[in-house]
Amino acid sequence: MFNNAPTAPYYAVIFTSVMADETSGYDAMAEKMVSLAQQQPGFLGMDSARSDLGITVSYWRDLDxxxxxxxxxxxxxxxxxxxxxxxxxxxxxxxxxxRDYSMEGEEE
Structure with missing residues (x-):
C-alpha cells in the first residue's frame, strides 16, 4: 500500500505539481523517470498521487x-x-x- 521506506534518517524530495493543458508524452516520460530513478545510487523508494494536484515523494539516502x-x-x-x-x-x-511511523507502530 505504501512505500516501505528505510529506517530514518533519510531524505525526501517532495515534488508538487499542477499539470498544464498540453501533456502529450508526459506519461511515457514519467514511467521512464521512475525506472531511471530506481537505478540511481542512493534511491530508496517513491510514493505518488495525482488528482488536480500531483504529489510525488522520492526517498534518498543523502543529499549527494x-x-x-x-x-x-x-x-x-x-x-x-x-x-x-x-x-x-x-x-x-x-x-x-x-522519524517515521505507520499504523503498525512508531519507529524509535
Whole structure:
C-alpha cells in the first residue's frame, strides 16, 4: 500500500505539481523517470498521487544522491520538458526525515 521506506534518517524530495493543458508524452516520460530513478545510487523508494494536484515523494539516502539525480542528463531533459510544456506550476521541497511511523507502530 505504501512505500516501505528505510529506517530514518533519510531524505525526501517532495515534488508538487499542477499539470498544464498540453501533456502529450508526459506519461511515457514519467514511467521512464521512475525506472531511471530506481537505478540511481542512493534511491530508496517513491510514493505518488495525482488528482488536480500531483504529489510525488522520492526517498534518498543523502543529499549527494539527490544532487546526482537532479543533474542526471536524462532527468534534465524531463525537467526541461516539464517546465516548457507539461506543468502549469510546481514546487520542489527537500526534507530530512528524522522519524517515521505507520499504523503498525512508531519507529524509535
Amino acid at each position: 544522491s539527490i544532487r546526482a539525480w537532479k543533474s542526471n542528463p536524462q532527468h534534465q531533459v524531463a525537467q526541461s520538458k516539464g517546465q516548457a510544456q507539461w506543468y502549469q506550476g510546481y514546487t520542489v521541497r527537500i526534507a530530512k526525515v528524522e
